Amino acid sequence: xxxxxxxxxxxxxxxxxxxxxxxxxxxxxxxxxxxxxxxxxxxxxxxxxxxxxxxxxxxxxxxxxxxxxxxxxxxxxxxxxxxxxxxxxxxxxxxxxxxxxxxxxxxxxxxxxxxxxxxxxxxxxxxxxxxxxxxxxxxxxxxxxxxxxxxxxxxxxxxxxxxxxxxxxxxxxxxxxxxxxxxxxxxxxxxxxxxxxxxxxxxxxxxxxxxxxxxxxxxxxxxxxxxxxxxxxxxxxxxxxxxxxxxxxxxxxxxxxxxxxxxxxxxxxxxxxxxxxxxxxxxxxxxxxxxxxxxxxxxxxxxxxxxxxxxxxxxxxxxxxxxxxxxxxxxxxxxxxxxxxxxxxxxxxxxxxxxxxxxxxxxxxxxxxxxxxxxxxxxxxxxxxxxxxxxxxxxxxxxxxxxxxxxxxxxxxxxxxxxxxxxxxxxxxxxxxxxxxxxxxxxxxxxxxxxxxxxxxxxxxxxxxxxx
Amino acid sequence: xxxxxxxxxxxxxxxxxxxxxxxxxxxxxxxxxxxxxxxxxxxxxxxxxxxxxxxxxxxxxxxxxxxxxxxxxxxxxxxxxxxxxxxxxxxxxxxxxxxxxxxxxxxxxxxxxxxxxxxxxxxxxxxxxxxxxxxxxxxxxxxxxxxxxxxxxxxxxxxxxxxxxxxxxxxxxxxxxxxxxxxxxxxxxxxxxxxxxxxxxxxxxxxxxxxx
Numbered sequence: 001x002x003x004x005x006x007x008x009x010x011x012x013x014x015x016x017x018x019x020x021x022x023x024x025x026x027x028x029x030x031x032x033x034x035x036x037x038x039x040x041x042x043x044x045x046x047x048x049x050x051x052x053x054x055x056x057x058x059x060x061x062x063x064x065x066x067x068x069x070x071x072x073x074x075x076x077x078x079x080x081x082x083x084x085x086x087x088x089x090x091x092x093x094x095x096x097x098x099x100x101x102x103x104x105x106x107x108x109x110x111x112x113x114x115x116x117x118x119x120x121x122x123x124x125x126x127x128x129x130x131x132x133x134x135x136x137x138x139x140x141x142x143x144x145x146x147x148x149x150x151x152x153x154x155x156x157x158x159x160x161x162x163x164x165x166x167x168x169x170x171x172x173x174x175x176x177x178x179x180x181x182x183x184x185x186x187x188x189x190x191x192x193x194x195x196x197x198x199x200x201x202x203x204x205x206x207x208x209x210x211x212x213x214x215x216x217x218x219x220x221x222x223x224x225x226x227x228x229x230x231x232x233x234x235x236x237x238x239x240x241x242x243x244x245x246x247x248x249x250x251x252x253x254x255x256x257x258x259x260x261x262x263x264x265x266x267x268x269x270x271x272x273x274x275x276x277x278x279x280x281x282x283x284x285x286x287x288x289x290x291x292x293x294x295x296x297x298x299x300x301x302x303x304x305x306x307x308x309x310x311x312x313x314x315x316x317x318x319x320x321x322x323x324x325x326x327x328x329x330x331x332x333x334x335x336x337x338x339x340x341x342x343x344x345x346x347x348x349x350x351x352x353x354x355x356x357x358x359x360x361x362x363x364x365x366x367x368x369x370x371x372x373x374x375x376x377x378x379x380x381x382x383x384x385x386x387x388x389x390x391x392x393x394x395x396x397x398x399x400x401x402x403x404x405x406x407x408x409x410x411x412x413x414x415x416x417x418x419x420x421x422x423x424x425x426x427x428x429x430x431x432x433x434x435x436x437x438x439x440x441x442x443x444x445x446x447x448x449x450x451x452x453x454x455x456x457x458x459x460x461x462x463x464x465x466x467x468x
Numbered sequence: 469x470x471x472x473x474x475x476x477x478x479x480x481x482x483x484x485x486x487x488x489x490x491x492x493x494x495x496x497x498x499x500x501x502x503x504x505x506x507x508x509x510x511x512x513x514x515x516x517x518x519x520x521x522x523x524x525x526x527x528x529x530x531x532x533x534x535x536x537x538x539x540x541x542x543x544x545x546x547x548x549x550x551x552x553x554x555x556x557x558x559x560x561x562x563x564x565x566x567x568x569x570x571x572x573x574x575x576x577x578x579x580x581x582x583x584x585x586x587x588x589x590x591x592x593x594x595x596x597x598x599x600x601x602x603x604x605x606x607x608x609x610x611x612x613x614x615x616x617x618x619x620x621x622x623x624x625x626x627x628x629x630x631x632x633x634x635x636x637x638x639x640x641x642x643x644x645x646x647x648x649x650x651x652x653x654x655x656x657x658x659x660x661x662x663x664x665x666x667x668x669x670x671x672x673x674x675x676x677x678x679x680x
Contacts, residue, residue: 021604024569030666032576037658039580042642043590047576050598050635057627058605087516097620099610102514110514111614112521113606118619128517142514152624153605287511 016062016148016155018055026055058154067092067116069146070126071162077341080134080172080295085142085165086126091116097149104131104142106288116148133288136171136295137344140164170340171298176307176455178462180434181261182366183391190260191312198257209250219253226251261313262329264361265301265339268371268378269294269321269346270353275399277414278406296397297370298343300438300454304368304395309336318359319346320371320378329362358384366391370438372398374417379424383431392433393461395454396425400439434461516615524607524614531603532560535571538596542589544578552578559600563607572597585643594639595632602628 018026032048035041070088078084089098095116103109110129118124129142143163149156185194197204206222226249272294273279274286286292291299305315309331316329317339327342358381361367367390371378386392398421403414425435436457452460535556544552552574558567575593582589602624606616 019564019605019608020566021564021568021601021608024566025572025601025604028569028572028576032572034662035576035580040646041580041585042639042646043582043585043587043594044576044580045642046590046594046635046639047572047579047597049638050594050631051572051601053631053635054598054601054627057631096623097606099608099614100516102516104514106511108511108513110516111524111610112516112518113610113614113616113620114518115617115619118519118617130515130517132512149605149608152602152627153608156608289512 016150016157018059019149019154019156022055022058022154025051029055054152055154058151061094062150062155063092063094063148065092066157067095067098067148069144069160069162071142071144071165073141073165073167074128077168077170077344079170080136082130082132083141083167083169084128084130085167087129087144088126089114089116089119089146091119091148094150095148096151097153099147099149100127101145102129102142103144104129105139105285106133107131131288133169134291134295135286135288136169136298137347138166138168141167168341168344170344171295171302173306174299174303174454176303176458178459179304179307179311180366180391180393180458180461180464182263182364183389184364185259186262186364187260190258192259192261193256194259196257196259197254200255200258202256204254204256206251206253209252213252217252217254219251222251222253223249260331261308261311262362262365263305263308263313263315264318264326264329264365264367265305265315265343266318266320266359266361266367266369266371267297267301267343267346268369269297269319269348271372271374272348273372273374273399275402276405277401277403278410291399293372293397293399294346294348296399296438297395298346300395300397301368301370302340302343304458305339306336309333315339316362316365317342318361320355320359320381321346321348321353326359326361329365355381361385361390363389366393368393368395370395370397372396373421373424374398376424379428382428382433386431386433394425394428394433394435396435396437436461513613518615518617520618521615522618522621523612524610524616525612527603527607527616528560528563528612531563531600531607532556534596534599534603535559538575538592538600541592542575542578542582544574545581548574548578548581559604563604564609568601568604571600585646590639591636594635598632598635599628 029048029051033045033052036044036046036048068090070086070090072086072088074084074086085102087100087102091098098114098116098119099111100114101109101111112127114127129144131141140163142165143161145159145161147157147159181192185192193200193202206219209218272292274284274292275290276284276286278284279286301317305317308315312331314329314331315335316327318326319342327338355377367382367385369378369382369385369392371394373379373394373396382392382394401414401418403411406414428435436454437452438454535552539549539552539556552571555567555571555574558565559571561567575597579590579593606620606624610616
């Protein structure tokens with residue numbers, strides 16, 4: 001449960017006023033009564049009398065103070081999908097109705113008139129509201145306009161606003177079966193076998209026992225076989241058995257050492273664009289059913305990180321959009337949660353700035369760079385990293401562009417941007433950087449297209465063992 | 469050359485005249501969501517977990533039926549009928565506004581011009597206008613698509629029933645007293661005094677000088 005976003009404290013004094021319909025009908029009703037009295041017409045009086053009594057009843061039993069209202073997220077760190085929020089109402093005495101209008105970004109508001117009595121019962125539960133989104137990150141999601149109405153709605157309070165509720169929507173995960181490894185592995189333990197000899201599982205070679213070798217490494221079968229070969233075999237006519245002279249040479253079995261991979265996720269959070277090209281560069285709000293480039297980057301980075309962390313490797317995070325220390329590489333579930341939170345909180349800060357210096361990352365680490373590649377900076381940094389000996393995988397997170405509402409001039413500009421981007425990718429490929437296109441569409445929709453699903457692309461890279 | 473100039477002028481004039489219409493057609497197409505890209509699809513609605521609920525448009529239509537039924541029974545003269553229909557139409561569009569007061573006034577006048585005090589028009593008008601006012605207060609500023617929990621209608625209808633029981637009984641008693649032919653000259657004076665008192669009270673309330 002999260003902290004309530006807005007809780008107007010119950011204020012003293014009468015805050016309710018006659019509603020417009022009742023306030024205007026009252027003089028008409030009284031006028032009809034007077035008219036009926038003057039004309040001696042009881043039937044006219046009976047038309048005005050219920051109006052007078054109805055309004056007076058509502059006015060006399062009006063609440064003397066305001067109630068309270070709380071709005072909070074049901075889950076402070078939900079995943080994309082249905083995001084719930086809780087509306088807690090504490091109606092004042094004699095309040096009959098609570099009218100709410102729940103708003104959420106990218107959604108039409110919903111009005112509802114609630115029965116206030118349900119909130120006075122013991123164990124009354126708050127009302128649940130929900131919106132649906134594929135967007136991630138820290139966002140202000142719900143805000144509510146609400147008012148209370150007295151008996152039969154005759155009196156009403158002025159509408160008030162609660163919220164918005166800041167909720168951090170964590171990126172979701174996409175299944176990845178295989179991931180490529182860095183050029184060099186690190187450490188003395190880990191899930192991967194390395195080309196150095198050491199304590200591992202895979203056989204490296206068998207050699208003569210030397211000072212420093214452990215006794216448990218002696219391969220007795222090889223030792224016995226070699227001794228038998230030298231002496232002519234066991235139990236034969238000329239054999240003398242395995243005496244002390246037969247075990248002069250001991251053989252030890254050596255294995256490949258194990259090591260872990262160090263992976264640095266690099267997120268380009270300097271810009272965030274949606275799929276609608278006409279909205280690039282302006283303040284048009286992106287729809288909730290359309291993922292932005294940063295949403296895709298978050299999912300891509302977290303999915304890759306999750307795969308590595310599940311393997312037992314270490315993963316860190318560098319944000320190109322912020323001048324701050326990177327998240328150090330580490331393993332475990334705690335690191336997965338830390339990365340998810342950092343990825344969710346990454347957001348553009350003002351205009352995209354230019355990175356003059358290439359960020360320094362742990363040597364030997366593999367770099368997964370998630371970016372739209374709409375400017376030369378990222379490509380230059382990626383090539384510099386590759387020259388420094390890192391294996392760099394460029395993940396293209398540009399959403400599938402929607403260009404239908406572009407005018408001819410905008411269409412031409414878009415085509416030029418895409419051409420520049422294509423040239424940028426060719427330059428990256430020439431430099432030896434591998435490219436993965438991350439498309440958030442389901443696999444079923446990408447069947448028949450020439451694009452390779454990210455899972456398949458990463459698996460293909462993993463099967464080709466590359467070394468420098 | 470002059471023909472060309474005239475043609476250009478005509479074309480400009482026509483373009484200038486047609487430009488607002490073009491804009492209107494574009495707006496209409498946008499409103500109808502015809503030939504729009506997926507980026508302009510209608511937005512989804514926020515969901516609220518309510519108990520059994522009734523939509524606002526259903527209550528508005530119910531109010532319209534009540535008002536129309538009342539007019540059918542009262543059968544006012546043509547000018548009053550037109551005024552009542554206009555008021556009812558405005559009520560349908562904005563039930564929490566001034567329309568219900570106008571409707572009440574017109575129906576009250578229509579009952580006044582009825583010759584027979586025992587005609588069913590008076591009883592029906594008393595019940596229908598009261599119900600329409602109750603619906604107005606309930607609907608208030610809520611929109612067509614607002615959802616009303618069904619349990620909110622219970623207290624409103626109960627109060628309507630209680631008040632109607634009292635008022636219709638009093639109305640019957642008043643009509644019966646009217647048939648006795650009693651002369652009560654003090655009654656108009658009392659009514660005038662009450663009217664003045666009410667006017668003073670309401671004006672003080674409206675000017676914000678009186679107690680809440």
